[in-house]
Amino acid sequence: MDRDTRDMLLETASRFFAERAGKDIVNGVEKGVWPADLWKEIEEMGLPLIAVPEEQGGVGGTLADLMALLRVAGEYAVPVPVAETALANLLVAAAGGKPAGGPSTVALGELSFQGNRVSGKVARVPFAGVAERFVSIVTAGGTSTLVVVPREAVAIEDTPSHAGEPYGTVTFDGATPEFSAATPISAERALELAALARTMQMAGAADKVLATATEYCKQRVQFGRPISTFQAIQHMLAELASYVAATIASAESAARDADEGGLEKGGSFSIAAAKTQGSDFAHRIAALSHQSMGAMGFTHEHILHHYTRRLWVWRRDFGSESFWGEKIGESYARAGKDELWPALSESRYAA
Secondary structure (H helix, E strand, O other): OOHHHHHHHHHHHHHHHHHHOOHHHHHHHHOOOOOHHHHHHHHHOOHHHOOOOHHHOOOOOOHHHHHHHHHHHHHOOOOOOHHHHHHHHHHHHHOOOOOOOOOEEEOOOOEEEEOOEEEEEEEEEOOOOOOOEEEEEEEEOOEEEEEEEEHHHOEEEEOOOOOOOOOEEEEEEEEOOOEEEEOOOOHHHHHHHHHHHHHHHHHHHHHHHHHHHHHHHHHOEEOOEEHHHOHHHHHHHHHHHHHHHHHHHHHHHHHHHHHHHOOOOOOHHHHHHHHHHHHHHHHHHHHHHHHHHHHHHHOOOOOHHHHHHHHHHHOOOOOOHHHHHHHHHHHHHHHOHHHHHHHHHOOOOOO
16 A cells, blocks of 8 residues: 555554553453454454455555554554454465454464374464464475464463463364465465564554653652653663664564565565564563653553563564574574675665
């Protein structure tokens, strides 16, 4: 979609999330209450289908449109699987299928596919507790195959995340998919796209954390003046702002590279770099924000934990900083010592 249309969509989504995905909804999900009305409205807006072509029942947007939406979702700690369902729908569409309605999620791990049966186990599957279907990509004989497995065909062990969302371990014991097809998207690429989605959500959440901490420090008065005027607090906020800025910049660059390079392979290095940096900075952003807000930042009544706990969870989802850092190191090791400096100095991020 063009820039004006995207801006209108993002503005509409921002207003909607602000009005409908507030503190009570987030806390309710953590207590096991599924916000059916919120999800229904999200589907009616077409948000989970934003990157699906119109001829396959979608909105007809691009990968960049989807990632921009996920940053907005991260800014509001939206506690439903917008990212997971949108990514699952995108993968289904890339394999020539037409996405079904309802919440879906991606189960990316070591699965086998033989005789039209899916087997294996995937841990820490986001929103496994509420997903109606699980989308994965398996590799057999050098061919990538997308499989969509209905909820009733799997076994789910609920293991809520530290943010209280319904994560779980999903076991595929000879499960029969409701849809399967060859796909140009490899299992490795699907993981990259999932990591990019999380990176954009982390960018949105980090931005909200900075705004929340800064506003609190401006309003909180101690010894007759706002604590934002104290040098120690100013140093904390400055350091926090630097981590947030780096997280946002790397996420936006990765999203742009992925979109420009194409769905099947674009921006692999940028995604790995952004997820490495975003995951590494997540715990620093959380620590500094809580420290700058003092006791108030540690209370359950305040919204800060809605974002910081998700940063803790998202930093591990679809590969931690160690996982993606190793990927980068391995790629340079394979290329050889003579390629390292040219690759770094010729990068547009080196200037």
